[in-house]
Amino acid sequence: MYDFVAMKVRYEKLSKADKAKLARVTKPEGFPMIGATYKLLPDQEKPHSGWQRVIFLLALVEHEPQGASLGTLFGVCGIKEDRIQRIIHSSVPNTLTYIASCLKLCGANNKVDFQRVAELLFYWGDKSKERLLQDYYRTIEEVKRVNSE
Secondary structure, three states: OOHHHHHHHHHHHHOHHHHHHHOOOHEEEEEEEHHHHHOOOOOOOOOOHHHHHHHHHHOOOOOEEEEEEEHHHHHHHOOOHHHHHHHHHHOOOOHHHHHHHHHHHOOOOEEEHHHHHHHHHHHOOHHHHHHHHHHHHHHHHHHHHHHHO
16 A cells, blocks of 8 residues: 555645646646656656546645545535535546535635545545445535534
């Protein structure tokens, strides 16, 4: 398993210029053309699609040890179910665009356990989608329960 938190730390140490270059990438497949990408990857790793999805997320969230999962964050922020369904039923790069949109709706409350969230995107597939949905719906039910007390 990879240490995605170490990758987040490397990202935070990048120069403003390198961060700006990464921020201008509009589709994940553009990252291999940016030199800063290779400063983020573990030794000997190539920037395949899993890494590209994680790099896309670096600027959008803050790491908090034992923080929320992506589904939990979206539930707490009150993201509507139809937005979550768009994430689940879309394909990359649209998936990432929808995730970014939901993160923007959460505002400054984007503190997540980066290790968990990066693993979700690195291994994105049916199991990851299922985990996102489970976390989201469990959180929505918990919020409803707390609000009704």
